[in-house]
Amino acid sequence: MNNMVVRSALLLAIALMAPLPAHTQPTKVFRIGVLEPSSFRTPGTPINSLWDAFREGLRELGYVEGRNIVIEVRAAEDHYDRLPGLAAELVRLKSDVIVVDGTMAAVPAKQATTAIPIVMAVAANPVESRLVYSLAHPGGNITGNSFLSADLAGKRLALLKEAVPKAQRVAILSNPGAPAHAIILREGLGGARTLGLRIQTLAVSTLPGLDDAFATALAQHADALFVLDDPMFGSNAGRIVELAAQSRLPAMYGIRQYVDVGGLISYGPNLPELFRKAATYVDKILKGAEPGDLPIEQPTTFELVVNVKTAKALGIAVPESILLRANEVLK
Numbered sequence: 001m002n003n004m005v006v007r008s009a010l011l012l013a014i015a016l017m018a019p020l021p022a023h024t025q026p027t028k029v030f031r032i033g034v035l036e037p038s039s040f041r042t043p044g045t046p047i048n049s050l051w052d053a054f055r056e057g058l059r060e061l062g063y064v065e066g067r068n069i070v071i072e073v074r075a076a077e078d079h080y081d082r083l084p085g086l087a088a089e090l091v092r093l094k095s096d097v098i099v100v101d102g103t104m105a106a107v108p109a110k111q112a113t114t115a116i117p118i119v120m121a122v123a124a125n126p127v128e129s130r131l132v133y134s135l136a137h138p139g140g141n142i143t144g145n146s147f148l149s150a151d152l153a154g155k156r157l158a159l160l161k162e163a164v165p166k167a168q169r170v171a172i173l174s175n176p177g178a179p180a181h182a183i184i185l186r187e188g189l190g191g192a193r194t195l196g197l198r199i200q201t202l203a204v205s206t207l208p209g210l211d212d213a214f215a216t217a218l219a220q221h222a223d224a225l226f227v228l229d230d231p232m233f234g235s236n237a238g239r240i241v242e243l244a245a246q247s248r249l250p251a252m253y254g255i256r257q258y259v260d261v262g263g264l265i266s267y268g269p270n271l272p273e274l275f276r277k278a279a280t281y282v283d284k285i286l287k288g289a290e291p292g293d294l295p296i297e298q299p300t301t302f303e304l305v306v307n308v309k310t311a312k313a314l315g316i317a318v319p320e321s322i323l324l325r326a327n328e329v330l331k
Contacts, residue, residue: 028068029068029069030063030096030097030286032071032072032282033093033097034071035099035100035109036051036101036231037075037105038076038077038101039235045237046234046235046255047101050101050121050271053276054275056279057278063283072090072093078232078235084108086108090109096116096117096285096286097285098113098116099120100120100123102229103126103178103179103180104179104231105231106118106120107131110131110142114141118143119285120278121278122269122278124148124183125150135295135296138292138294138295139292143281143292147298148298150183150188151188152267154191155267156252157191157252159265160252160265161195161196163265163322164316167197168196168197168223169197169220169221170225171200171202171213171225172185172199172201172226172228173226173228174201174202174230175232181228200222207239210243214243214246214247217247217249218247223250224252225244229268234255237261240263242262245262245313248314250264250316251265252264253265253268254266254268256328262307262310264307264314266305268303269302270301270303274299281294304325304326304327305330306322308331
């Protein structure tokens with residue numbers, strides 16, 4: 001009888017030491033904050049498609065909303081002055097990581113916290129904007145994807161001139177609230193004179209200002225339009241493309257989504273792929289990596305997309321040199 005008691009006690013002890021079945025173990029739920037300068041209100045806009053790519057990247061890595069992650073979205077609805085307050089709100093929610101769209105969102109996020117990791121889904125010139133120490137060794141609490149907007153702007157301007165050889169005056173649509181735009185206007189368009197181009201800047205900080213900007217472009221006899229990368233512009237891509245068509249201005253854009261809705265030409269990195277890649281940064285950080293130790297990656301491939309239907313409507317014959325180099329020609 002004593003042996004039976006001892007055996008029962010031993011079996012009970014072994015059972016207590018055994019790990020719980022997987023289904024009984026609590027699942028850690030991570031809180032991911034998203035800081036977006038623009039708007040999510042209109043489905044199907046470029047901004048929505050970019051964050052859809054981010055969510056897809058998370059799912060591919062095993063993160064499921066409502067099961068092991070919660071995504072807290074805070075969007076400034078094109079009012080960049082709201083970003084500091086929204087960033088502070090994500091900090092108060094004790095986010096495990098904050099993902100930002102663009103330099104204009106990264107700056108207030110960094111000002112709001114030096115403890116919570118911040119991932120740039122995409123941002124321009126993070127070193128020049130003093131967000132990180134270097135691309136290879138970011139330091140601090142920020143990492144992610146970036147590109148050098150000034151270098152890219154020069155390439156886009158040259159492509160625009162090649163596509164529209166007769167253009168002499170180019171209107172630059174910029175947002176004075178975007179830190180990267182000041183760098184582009186100061187450093188990225190220096191080659192305009194060698195291309196035989198004169199630049200006029202159209203500063204637009206609110207959506208209603210778009211109509212006035214295009215009216216100014218026409219009044220100053222602009223021959224072409226150059227749209228700088230900006231979340232507010234991206235979320236209103238359809239409206240910008242419509243105004244360009246009405247003004248009969250051939251336009252260069254930074255992302256292909258403009259061309260998909262009728263824009264003439266775009267040249268830039270594959271932004272959905274960068275947002276998808278941002279999920280890998282989030283995954284590494286949630287698994288214990290320090291953001292300051294994760295090198296900032298830059299895109300190595302760029303896509304040139306041309307809409308020949310739009311070119312025909314504008315009376316433009318896109319040179320064969322452009323069409324042969326294009327990654328995609330929309331007809």
